[in-house]
Structures are given as structure tokens and as C-alpha cells.
Amino acid sequence: MASPAASGEAEAPVLPALLLFRRRLDAAFHAALRRRYHLLDFFASGEPLPAFLAGAAASPDPPRAAVVVGGGAVRVDAAFLDAIPSLGFVFSTGAGVDHIDLHECARRGVAVANSGTVYSTDVADHAVGMLIDVLRRVSAAERFVRSGLWPVQGDYPLGNKLGGKRVGIIGLGNIGSLIAKRLQAFGCVIYYNSRRPRDSVPYKYFLNVHDLASESDVLVVACALNKDTRHIVNKDVLEALGKDGIIINIGRGANVDEMELVRALKEGRIAGAGLDVFENEPKVPAEFFSMDNVVMTHHVAVFTSESRSDLRDTTIGNLEAFFSGKPLLTPVLPW
Amino acid sequence: MASPAASGEAEAPVLPALLLFRRRLDAAFHAALRRRYHLLDFFASGEPLPAFLAGAAASPDPPRAAVVVGGGAVRVDAAFLDAIPSLGFVFSTGAGVDHIDLHECARRGVAVANSGTVYSTDVADHAVGMLIDVLRRVSAAERFVRSGLWPVQGDYPLGNKLGGKRVGIIGLGNIGSLIAKRLQAFGCVIYYNSRRPRDSVPYKYFLNVHDLASESDVLVVACALNKDTRHIVNKDVLEALGKDGIIINIGRGANVDEMELVRALKEGRIAGAGLDVFENEPKVPAEFFSMDNVVMTHHVAVFTSESRSDLRDTTIGNLEAFFSGKPLLTPVLPW
Numbered sequence: 001m002a003s004p005a006a007s008g009e010a011e012a013p014v015l016p017a018l019l020l021f022r023r024r025l026d027a028a029f030h031a032a033l034r035r036r037y038h039l040l041d042f043f044a045s046g047e048p049l050p051a052f053l054a055g056a057a058a059s060p061d062p063p064r065a066a067v068v069v070g071g072g073a074v075r076v077d078a079a080f081l082d083a084i085p086s087l088g089f090v091f092s093t094g095a096g097v098d099h100i101d102l103h104e105c106a107r108r109g110v111a112v113a114n115s116g117t118v119y120s121t122d123v124a125d126h127a128v129g130m131l132i133d134v135l136r137r138v139s140a141a142e143r144f145v146r147s148g149l150w151p152v153q154g155d156y157p158l159g160n161k162l163g164g165k166r167v168g169i170i171g172l173g174n175i176g177s178l179i180a181k182r183l184q185a186f187g188c189v190i191y192y193n194s195r196r197p198r199d200s201v202p203y204k205y206f207l208n209v210h211d212l213a214s215e216s217d218v219l220v221v222a223c224a225l226n227k228d229t230r231h232i233v234n235k236d237v238l239e240a241l242g243k244d245g246i247i248i249n250i251g252r253g254a255n256v257d258e259m260e261l262v263r264a265l266k267e268g269r270i271a272g273a274g275l276d277v278f279e280n281e282p283k284v285p286a287e288f289f290s291m292d293n294v295v296m297t298h299h300v301a302v303f304t305s306e307s308r309s310d311l312r313d314t315t316i317g318n319l320e321a322f323f324s325g326k327p328l329l330t331p332v333l334p335w
Numbered sequence: 336m337a338s339p340a341a342s343g344e345a346e347a348p349v350l351p352a353l354l355l356f357r358r359r360l361d362a363a364f365h366a367a368l369r370r371r372y373h374l375l376d377f378f379a380s381g382e383p384l385p386a387f388l389a390g391a392a393a394s395p396d397p398p399r400a401a402v403v404v405g406g407g408a409v410r411v412d413a414a415f416l417d418a419i420p421s422l423g424f425v426f427s428t429g430a431g432v433d434h435i436d437l438h439e440c441a442r443r444g445v446a447v448a449n450s451g452t453v454y455s456t457d458v459a460d461h462a463v464g465m466l467i468d469v470l471r472r473v474s475a476a477e478r479f480v481r482s483g484l485w486p487v488q489g490d491y492p493l494g495n496k497l498g499g500k501r502v503g504i505i506g507l508g509n510i511g512s513l514i515a516k517r518l519q520a521f522g523c524v525i526y527y528n529s530r531r532p533r534d535s536v537p538y539k540y541f542l543n544v545h546d547l548a549s550e551s552d553v554l555v556v557a558c559a560l561n562k563d564t565r566h567i568v569n570k571d572v573l574e575a576l577g578k579d580g581i582i583i584n585i586g587r588g589a590n591v592d593e594m595e596l597v598r599a600l601k602e603g604r605i606a607g608a609g610l611d612v613f614e615n616e617p618k619v620p621a622e623f624f625s626m627d628n629v630v631m632t633h634h635v636a637v638f639t640s641e642s643r644s645d646l647r648d649t650t651i652g653n654l655e656a657f658f659s660g661k662p663l664l665t666p667v668l669p670w
Contacts (some may be wrong), residue, residue: 129467141632161641185520282485297476306496
């Protein structure tokens with residue numbers, strides 16, 4: 001066999017095909033994937049999804065793995081999986097996998113992994129920052145100062161102290177636990193609701209969200225989105241939280257009944273909200289724009305340059321594990 | 336002696352006179368003072384300060400105590416003390432006493448007390464909130480969302496992770512220590528500078544602010560303002576902090592050389608700032624208004640309804656201690 005040196009040109013390695021469904025990938029991440037895989041990039045293809053998948057399935061080396069954007073625009077459902085039967089592994093660049101039909105994946109033996117805990121501390125930090133912001137009116141004060149009102153208008157509504165607040169966390173997973181740990185340092189009292197009580201934590205457990213809301217000053221939504229947690233914060237829960245209560249949502253928009261939240265805020269039935277997620281992103285209810293007691297960010301709780309590079313490492317680590325038949329690093333459905 | 340009942344009218348108790356220099360006092364606080372003291376209210380009088388003090392000094396019951404606003408509009412200096420020789424006690428409603436000439440007070444045997452620690456946790460919380468806000472671009476994201484740009488403009492600069500950041504605290508007093516405790520829960524590394532190292536803390540001590548800045552990602556100004564700490568953050572310190580560095584100031588505006596800070600931010604020589612205080616409040620340098628990496632609040636780090644009622648209790652507790660010859664609760668200069 002002729003060596004590359006002998007033939008006078010570098011031998012092109014045969015890279016495994018990889019389906020890519022992520023619109024914005026930083027240059028370093030893109031290069032790291034390209035070095036290892038033959039990328040079939042959906043968003044770059046400009047094709048409709050069925051045509052794109054059909055083309056990939058018909059190629060000489062049909063892709064065995066896909067990287068899909070977290071919380072995303074593309075749903076990995078039965079139709080998707082039917083279209084590309086070679087698929088054995090789906091990696092989601094988010095922690096949530098509500099856009100992946102796990103049942104259908106499990107049925108077909110398709111492994112699923114997610115971003116694991118790469119975002120957890122950033123999301124927890126963001127949640128705490130938004131809570132301080134709502135309680136202490138930081139963003140409202142920012143607008144006040146930037147509009148030049150300080151020298152003109154003396155009075156300004158007081159904020160509220162964080163210490164001593166009873167914070168009810170919905171979902172005491174990785175992120176919820178990190179939020180709890182941080183808020184303890186501020187002197188908050190931590191309560192929680194989750195599918196089952198956790199033995200290892202000292203926080204008071206509530207069997208349902210309604211009771212949690214009744215006893216809490218602040219509700220933090222930190223659970224995954226699934227059929228049981230869709231609108232887990234509904235009209236009744238907002239009522240139970242009460243007029244001095246504050247909602248922080250860093251889970252998914254649909255964990256909260258957004259129209260009821262708008263109504264409760266408009267009518268002063270709750271005191272404020274810090275929202276990183278919305279039901280119909282990137283649409284935000286226009287009513288929020290005139291509310292000084294609402295702090296909104298555009299689903300950026302995970303967005304730091306540090307988490308971005310951690311995500312790159314986690315993505316490639318999982319892909320390499322899959323292609324070499326080793327255990328996935330951050331499995332959701334390990335097969 | 337005729338009893339009030341016998342004379343048919345309530346005997347008006349003779350209340351001790353109290354000088355009051357605070358423009359805005361909530362109704363409950365005002366009522367609590369009025370029940371106990373005959374208030375000589377400078378801002379309500381409309382008089383120039385010398386006339387007001389001369390009138391008070393000439394009254395049959397010249398005031399022995401004064402309540403002055405923290406960080407304030409009225410300076411208790413030699414001229415002030417000369418004008419009202421009956422004065423034996425000054426209470427500042429702020430923690431800082433840079434508006435009170437302690438040397439002149441000490442020389443005349445005038446006791447001084449301040450608000451003690453009533454604001455400490457609120458200020459520490461606010462400092463942490465502003466740091467998260469600057470790192471994670473919360474207020475900038477708020478503007479982005481409120482201006483309707485989310486659906487239109489996809490890309491947005493990434494924030495930075497709080498965990499692992501080296502935070503240099505200038506002044507490890509009550510507030511600085513509470514900031515350190517909170518930031519430890521986020522995984523920050525704490526460094527500090529203060530007049531002398533503190534035995535009881537595990538944080539690395541730096542003998543001067545320049546070295547602290549060189550080793551830190553974030554500088555938090557949490558010291559009192561005095562001649563040694565005026566412009567303690569100057570051009571050299573900003574240079575040492577460097578282009579990825581962030582300044583948080585919840586001390587006094589004049590702790591930072593504001594014009595140098597403006598320049599450093601404009602020229603990208605530091606990365607961002609969170610400022611609750613300014614050199615010439617309520618004036619804020621207009622250059623800040625167009626900077627997305629600056630978070631500004633209008634000296635509200637102490638402003639919560641909880642700290643307000645704690646302040647009322649502390650003020651009255653100190654006044655009652657002074658008038659009954661007991662030790663002050665929160666003395667600065669106890670005589």
C-alpha cells in the first residue's frame with residue numbers, strides 16, 4: 001500500500017458523518033467538530049427537514065449520530081427517527097430534552113445524551129441575580145438613572161431584603177440544588193417540591209407546588225419541562241403565592257402559564273417576576289414591557305464563554321464515546 | 336400639685352429637643368421621633384443652616400442631640416459644632432461618617448453613633464446582585480428584550496461565569512465580610528485589602544490595592560471614605576486590574592477616581608463596572624449612559640423596607656441610650 005508520503009499527497013481520513021442542527025456555533029466549536037466528523041449541517045443546507053434527512057439517509061455513509069440544539073427548533077420525534085434509520089445517537093446541546101421524544105428513541109435503541117451539568121452553575125447564578133434584581137429593583141433603578149431622573153425626582157420605591165425570604169424551589173435537581181446553596185449564604189429559608197423528597201438535603205419538602213407556593217415568598221422554577229410540569233405554575237399556584245410573592249423562571253417558559261402570570265402581575269396579585277424563559281420565544285408578552293417589577297432576559301442563563309467551551313468538550317467527549325463504543329459521559333438514555 | 340385629671344387637660348410632657356437633618360423620613364419613623372422628642376427640623380424650617388443653628392442654640396432648651404442624614408447634605412464640622420455648643424451627641428442615619436468631623440467631635444466630647452450594621456446585609460446583597468448583573472449582562476439583556484430586539488437580532492455577546500473569579504475586596508469590614516461569604520457560595524476566590532490583615536479569615540491579604548488589583552478579576556470597593564481611601568481606586572489601580580477586570584462600588588463615589596473610571600471604560604482598559612455610588616451624586620457622568628457594560632443604581636444599596644424599620648429602631652435606641660446616660664448601641668465615638 002502506498003504511504004501518503006509516497007503518493008505525494010496527504011491521505012484524507014474518512015470521517016464519520018454527523019448530522020448538525022445548531023444554527024450558531026462559535027468558530028472553535030465548529031472547527032473541533034469538522035476536524036473529527038463529516039458535517040451534514042441542516043441550517044447551512046437551506047433544505048426543508050424531510051429532504052435534508054432523506055438525502056443524509058441515502059448517502060453512502062448514512063450518519064449514525066446527530067447534534068441537536070438544546071430546547072430547540074428541531075424536534076427529534078418519530079418522523080425524524082423514521083427518516084434516518086441509521087441514527088444511533090442524539091446529543092442535545094441543552095440540559096432539557098423536551099424536544100426529543102425519549103420514548104421513541106428508547107423503543108428504537110437510539111442513545112441520547114445532553115449537556116449534563118455544564119450550564120448548571122451559570123443558570124443558578126443567573127437565577128440568583130434575577131431574584132436580587134427583582135427584590136432590589138436593580139434593572140428598574142438602572143432605567144431610572146439612565147433616563148436622567150435621579151437629579152429630578154427624589155422619591156423612589158424601596159426594595160425588599162433577600163435575607164429571611166422563604167424560597168420555594170420547584171425541581172431540586174442539579175440547578176435547583178445550586179440555587180439553594182447560593183441562597184442559603186444570603187440567609188434565605190429553602191423549601192422545595194420535586195417528584196420525591198431527597199434524603200440528603202436539609203430543606204423542607206412539599207408534596208405539591210400549591211402548598212409550596214402558600215408557604216413561600218419566592219417561587220423558583222428549576223424543573224425540566226414534561227407533561228407533568230407544563231403549566232406547573234398556574235392560576236391557583238399564583239393565587240397561593242400571593243400578592244407579595246415573586247416568581248423566578250429559569251426552567252422553560254411553558255412551566256408557567258404565561259397568560260395567567262401576565263394577569264396576576266397586571267392585577268397586583270403577585271409582586272414581581274424574573275424571567276429568562278417564555279412560552280413562545282422569542283415572543284415576549286408586550287404587557288411585561290411596561291412593568292418595572294419584571295426582569296426579563298432572553299434565555300441567556302446558560303450563556304457564558306466558560307460554559308460554551310465546557311459544552312464543546314462535553315459534546316465531543318460524548319460523540320467520541322459513542323463512536324468508540326464506550327459509555328456516554330452525560331447519558332439521558334444510555335443503551 | 337394638680338394632676339392632669341384634676342386640671343381637666345392632659346399634661347404636655349416636656350420632650351427633649353432634637354435637631355433633625357433628614358429630608359425624607361417615612362411617616363412611622365417621623366411619628367416615633369415626634370412622640371419622644373421636640374423636633375427642630377432643618378429641612379422643614381427653610382432657614383439657612385447658620386440661622387437655624389443659632390435659633391436652636393438660643394432656645395430655652397437647646398438641643399443636646401442631632402440626627403443627621405447618612406453620607407449627607409449637611410456636614411457636622413467645626414463651624415456646625417461651634418454654632419450649637421449644647422450638642423453632646425450626633426447620630427448618623429448612614430454607616431459612613433465621612434460627613435462628620437470625628438476629630439472635632441472627639442475634641443469637644445461629642446459622642447457619635449451611626450446606623451451600625453442595619454444596612455450591611457442589604458448592601459452586600461446589592462453588591463453581589465450588581466456583580467452578577469455586570470458579568471451576566473442582565474440589565475443589558477433587559478434593555479435588549481424591552482426594546483423588542485430579541486425576535487429581530489439573533490446574536491448577543493456572551494456573559495462570563497462568576498465561579499472561579501478572583502474577587503478582591505477593598506475593606507473587609509462588616510459589609511466586605513458579608514460579600515465574601517456570599518461570593519464563596521458561588522465558587523469565587525476571595526482576596527482582600529484592609530488597613531491590617533484579619534486573623535479570623537481564610538482569604539489572602541494584600542498589603543496594597545495595586546497588588547490586589549493585579550491579582551483580581553473583580554475589585555469590590557467596600558471601605559469607608561476617608562483621606563486614605565479617597566480615590567483608592569485610581570488610574571494605576573485600574574491599569575493593574577486590566578482589560579478583563581470589573582469594578583463594583585458600593586462604598587462611596589469618591590473612593591474611585593470617577594473620571595479615570597470613565598476613561599478606562601471608554602478605552603476598553605477595564606471590562607465593566609457596577610456602581611451604586613458616584614462622586615457627585617445625584618450627578619452621573621453622561622458617558623456611562625451609553626455603556627452596556629456598566630450597571631448603575633442610585634445609591635439604593637441600603638434601601639429596603641426591612642432596613643428602614645431596623646434603622647428606626649437603631650436611631651431611637653441610640654437616642655434613648657444617650658438621653659438616659661447609657662452606653663450607645665452603635666457607637667463611632669463613645670464618650
